[in-house]
Amino acid sequence: xxxxxxxxxxxxxxxxxxxxxxxxxxxxxxxxxxxxxxxxxxxxxxxxxxxxxxxxxxxxxxxxxxxxxxxxxxxxxxxxxxxxxxxxxxxxxxxxxxxxxxxxxxxxxxxxxxxxxxxxxxxxxxxxxxxxxxxxxxxxxxxxxxxxxxxxxxxxxxxxxxxxxxxxxxxxxxxxxxxxxxxxxxxxxxxxxxxxxxxxxxxxxxxxxxxxxxxxxxxxxxxxxxxxxxxxxxxxxxxxxxxxxxxxxxxxxxxxxxxxxxxxxxxxxxxxxxxxxxxxxxxxxxxxxxxxxxxxxxxxxxxxxxxxxxxxxxxxxxxxxxxxxxxxxxxxxxxxxxxxxxxxxxxxxxxx
Numbered sequence: 001x002x003x004x005x006x007x008x009x010x011x012x013x014x015x016x017x018x019x020x021x022x023x024x025x026x027x028x029x030x031x032x033x034x035x036x037x038x039x040x041x042x043x044x045x046x047x048x049x050x051x052x053x054x055x056x057x058x059x060x061x062x063x064x065x066x067x068x069x070x071x072x073x074x075x076x077x078x079x080x081x082x083x084x085x086x087x088x089x090x091x092x093x094x095x096x097x098x099x100x101x102x103x104x105x106x107x108x109x110x111x112x113x114x115x116x117x118x119x120x121x122x123x124x125x126x127x128x129x130x131x132x133x134x135x136x137x138x139x140x141x142x143x144x145x146x147x148x149x150x151x152x153x154x155x156x157x158x159x160x161x162x163x164x165x166x167x168x169x170x171x172x173x174x175x176x177x178x179x180x181x182x183x184x185x186x187x188x189x190x191x192x193x194x195x196x197x198x199x200x201x202x203x204x205x206x207x208x209x210x211x212x213x214x215x216x217x218x219x220x221x222x223x224x225x226x227x228x229x230x231x232x233x234x235x236x237x238x239x240x241x242x243x244x245x246x247x248x249x250x251x252x253x254x255x256x257x258x259x260x261x262x263x264x265x266x267x268x269x270x271x272x273x274x275x276x277x278x279x280x281x282x283x284x285x286x287x288x289x290x291x292x293x294x295x296x297x298x299x300x301x302x303x304x305x306x307x308x309x310x311x312x313x314x315x316x317x318x319x320x321x322x323x324x325x326x327x328x329x330x331x332x333x334x335x336x337x338x339x340x341x342x343x344x345x346x347x348x349x350x351x352x
Contacts, residue, residue, distance in 0.1 A: 002041055005033070005037075005038065005041040006041075006055075006308070006311070008025065008029070008033070009025065009038065009041070009042075009308050010289075010308050010311050010312040010315055011312075011315075012024075012025045012028065013289045013290045013308060013309055013312040014288065014289060014312050014315065014316050014331075014334075015334060015338075016290055016293070017335060017338070018293070019293045019294075019295065020290045020293050020294055020305075021035075021294070021295055022035040022036075022038035022039045022042070023035040025038055026038060039301070042296065042300075042301045042304045042305065043298065043300055043301050043304070046300060046303065046304070047303075047304050047307040047308075048307070049119075049120040049121055049122070049153070049156060051307070052118065052119065052120065052121065052307065052310060052311060053119060053120070053156075053160055055311055055314070056117050056118065056119060056311070056314050057160070059117060059314070059318055060110060060117055060119060060162065063112050063113045063115045063117070064110070064112050064113075064162065064163045065112045065113055065163060066163050066165060067112070067165050068110060068111065068112035068162070068163050068164040068165065069110075069111050069112070069164060069165065069166045069167070069168050069271070069274050070108055070109075070110060070154070070157060070162070070164045070166070070167050070168070071108070071109045071110075071111055071116075071168045071169070071274065071275050071277060071278040072106070072107070072108050072150055072153070072167065072168070072169040072173055072278070073106075073107060073169060073170060073173075073275075073278040073279070073282070074104060074105060074106040074107070074124070074146060074172075075093075075095075075104075075105055075107070075282040075286075076091050076093040076095075076100045076102050076103065076104050076105075077102050077103045077105065077286060077291050077292050078100045078101065078102040078292075079101060079102040079103060079292060080100075080101050080102070082101075082102075083297075084101070085299055086125045086126055086127045086140075086299060087103060087123060087125055087299045087302055087303065088101070088102060088103055088302070089101065089126050089140050090139075090140065091103075091104040091124065094170075094172055103123065103292075103302075103306065104123070104124035105121060105122075105123060105124070105306065106121065106122045106123075106124060106146055106149050106150065106153070107120070107121050107278060107281065107282070107310070108120035108121065108153050108157065109277060109278045109281050110162060110164070111274050111277045112163075112164075115317065115321060116277040116278075116280065116281060116317065117314050117317060117318075118281060118310050118311075118313060118314055119157065119160070119162065120153045120156055120157060121306075121307075121310055122149045122152075122153060123303055123306065124142055124146060124149070125142060125143075125299075126140035126141055126142050127140070127142075127143065128140060128141045128142070128143060146172075146173070147173060147175050147177060147178055150169075150173055150178060151177070151178065151181050154167070154181065154182070154186065158186060164188070165188065165189055166188070166189045166190065166191045166258075166260075166271055167182050167188065167189070167190040167191070167192070168190075168191055168192070168271070168272060168274060168275040169190075169192050169193070169275070170192070170193045170275070171192065171193040171194055171195045171255075173192065174192040174193060174194050174195070174198075174257065176230070176231075176232030176233055178190070178192075179192070179230075179232075179233060179237075179257075179259070180232075180233065180234075182259070183233075183235055183259045189258060189259055189260040190257075190258060190259055191256060191257075191258040191260070191263075191268065191271055191272050192256070192257050192258075193254055193255065193256060193257075193272075194215065194239070194255040194256065194257045195255070196214065196215060196216035196253070196255060197214055197215075197216070198214070198215050198230060198231070198255075199212035199213065199214060199215075199230070199231040200212060200213060200214075200215050200218070200226075200228040200229065200230050200231070200239065201213075201228060201229045201231075202218075202226070202227075202228050202229075203229075204229065206229075207229040212231055215239055215241075215255055216253075216255070218239070218241075220241045223265065224265060225238040225239060225240045225263065225264070225265055225268065226238070226239045226240075227239075227261065230257065235259060236261065237257050237258060237259050237261075238257070238258050238259075238260070238261055238263055238268070239255065239256070239257055240255070240256045240257075240258075240265050240268045240269075241253060241254070241255055241256075242254040242255075242256060242265075242268075242269055242272075256268050256269075256272055280327075281313060284313045284316065284317075284327055285309045285310060285312075285313050287328075287331075288313065288316060288327055288328065288331050289309045289310075289312035289313045289316060290309055290312075291306060291309040313327075316330065316331070
């Protein structure tokens with residue numbers, strides 16, 4: 001990896017407010033580096049979580065603590081007009097409950113001491129093509145599931161000796177396999193959202209007899225966590241129902257599950273609230289570090305541009321902390337500065 005090109009390209013992503021191209025960066029540098037060299041940099045090798053960790057490790061060590069959390073979530077960046085490939089294809093976006101043509105990205109964000117940094121990612125690729133028997137429509141599928149990718153990323157986080165206490169994720173990742181892996185293999189805690197139709201037994205005897213109840217049918221009147229045995233798990237867990245008001249005034253219900261039996265309802269809600277930081281991260285890479293604003297055409301250059309966008313978001317977060325402002329305020333400050341320069345240059349041209 002050419003560190004000089006990496007830093008130049010990611011600074012360009014942060015500073016740019018339009019489409020980002022190798023030619024655009026070369027022109028910005030007044031030809032000091034040709035667009036061909038930048039293109040070769042993006043296409044020479046694959047940049048993965050391994051390279052990302054090496055770049056952010058130093059900053060992670062500064063903020064990490066024993067009560068740190070690992071936040072997992074995926075996002076789909078819509079690219080309806082791009083050519084379909086193993087990378088850019090149709091994915092189900094559970095945020096909007098519909099299929100989208102674009103890039104599906106699974107991220108792991110580490111949050112500790114009020115700071116959130118990306119430490120791992122995986123691009124969901126679908127190289128296997130098949131035809132549905134009923135509809136005869138051509139479709140694609142991955143060689144591994146997103147839950148399998150999550151467990152691989154957790155293994156990598158353990159290998160990198162990241163300090164964390166809780167895994168946070170939404171109900172999409174609350175599979176029995178994931179919970180068993182965190183509890184039995186990693187000996188850590190999870191705090192996950194859970195779908196309302198999951199089945200729970202309220203005692204070991206009821207579990208052995210197969211007497212289970214849907215969690216949305218439990219008696220939640222006392223407002224305390226309920227201890228139970230979820231189907232597919234051999235160990236007891238705590239369940240909590242959180243009721244909240246949406247922005248439109250409607251009432252929402254969130255079911256939470258954790259293998260930390262010492263948690264209170266307040267602690268469960270407070271800790272799970274940290275999951276929102278991954279949503280902020282997704283907004284950053286889409287709005288502030290040009291995730292979708294690259295015209296690169298090959299899978300490798302597209303993937304490497306995404307890597308650069310993720311690393312650029314980490315750089316932006318670190319800069320924002322130094323400037324004592326959030327990332328969006330810092331970007332607004334950069335925009336005003338660029339606008340002022342353009343405005344005064346225009347005034348000079350008008351007076352010439």
